[in-house]
Amino acid sequence: MHPALNIAVKAARRASQIINRAALDLGHLKVASKRTNDFVTEVDKAAEAAIIEVLREAYPNHGILAEESGVTPGRGAGKEFQWIVDPLDGTTNFIHGFPQYAVSIALAKGGQIEQAVVFDPTRNELFTASKGNGAFLNDRRIRVSRRAKLNEALIGTGFPYRVFEHIDVYLDIFREIAQKATGLRRPGAATLDLAYVAAGRLDGFWEFGLAPWDMAAGSLLVSEAGGLISDLAGEADYLKTGNVVAGTPKVFALLLQIIKARCAPGLES
Numbered sequence: 001m002h003p004a005l006n007i008a009v010k011a012a013r014r015a016s017q018i019i020n021r022a023a024l025d026l027g028h029l030k031v032a033s034k035r036t037n038d039f040v041t042e043v044d045k046a047a048e049a050a051i052i053e054v055l056r057e058a059y060p061n062h063g064i065l066a067e068e069s070g071v072t073p074g075r076g077a078g079k080e081f082q083w084i085v086d087p088l089d090g091t092t093n094f095i096h097g098f099p100q101y102a103v104s105i106a107l108a109k110g111g112q113i114e115q116a117v118v119f120d121p122t123r124n125e126l127f128t129a130s131k132g133n134g135a136f137l138n139d140r141r142i143r144v145s146r147r148a149k150l151n152e153a154l155i156g157t158g159f160p161y162r163v164f165e166h167i168d169v170y171l172d173i174f175r176e177i178a179q180k181a182t183g184l185r186r187p188g189a190a191t192l193d194l195a196y197v198a199a200g201r202l203d204g205f206w207e208f209g210l211a212p213w214d215m216a217a218g219s220l221l222v223s224e225a226g227g228l229i230s231d232l233a234g235e236a237d238y239l240k241t242g243n244v245v246a247g248t249p250k251v252f253a254l255l256l257q258i259i260k261a262r263c264a265p266g267l268e269s
Contacts, residue, residue, distance in 0.1 A: 008117040011054035015047035016121035047087035086213035090189030104191040106216035116217035135224040144227040145200035148250035153203035156193040160208035194218025198225035204247030228252040
């Protein structure tokens with residue numbers, strides 16, 4: 001395992017200990033609203049602090065982009081490196097005791113994701129990837145599914161609560177894909193949705209209005225597992241646009257074709 005990936009795994013496991021302890025007593029959880037349908041808890045903050053402590057100890061000069069604390073630029077030789085951290089993706093699920101949430105940590109070098117960890121503390125499932133070395137689930141190599149037809153595919157998605165002005169476009173796409181796919185799922189944690197595409201549990205995924213920390217680790221998992229991932233224009237700017245499509249090579253192409261045909265002007269960027 002790459003040294004940086006090993007540190008990311010250590011940080012994710014440290015955060016998961018905090019999350020699992022808090023999950024035992026959700027009734028006493030302090031919850032605040034950042035914006036409509038977007039919540040933060042004391043657990044998000046404590047888990048993020050634990051992750052950053054582990055990362056800083058190993059790589060004090062690296063930059064960090066974290067959901068709760070924002071951007072800390074890198075210094076010196078660490079300027080080209082940035083850790084992208086979501087301490088608890090699926091906070092709404094966590095608050096409700098719905099067991100679909102994860103810790104997500106990625107390392108970018110020069111803007112390119114090179115290391116990725118997505119850890120599901122409820123199932124003890126560790127998804128990892130290093131650029132050029134494949135994707136793994138608990139040390140077992142994973143690949144995207146072989147499904148090539150939309151009418152055989154199980155597709156994941158997420159409702160675009162950060163971009164409500166595009167909800168009608170999203171619903172049109174949802175309606176068409178629902179009619180053509182074998183099934184649609186909306187579990188509520190994009191990091192795990194992308195990890196599930198990588199593991200072959202989902203055959204495709206799309207969502208609008210995500211943040212970089214929602215996609216960074218999952219995007220490398222998908223590509224290293226043999227899948228394709230892009231923004232709505234078919235380009236690699238999903239971390240900037242917040243809009244993403246992913247899947248097996250053929251399912252990805254079919255999803256992208258439907259989505260591009262229905263996209264409102266300006267949504268692709």
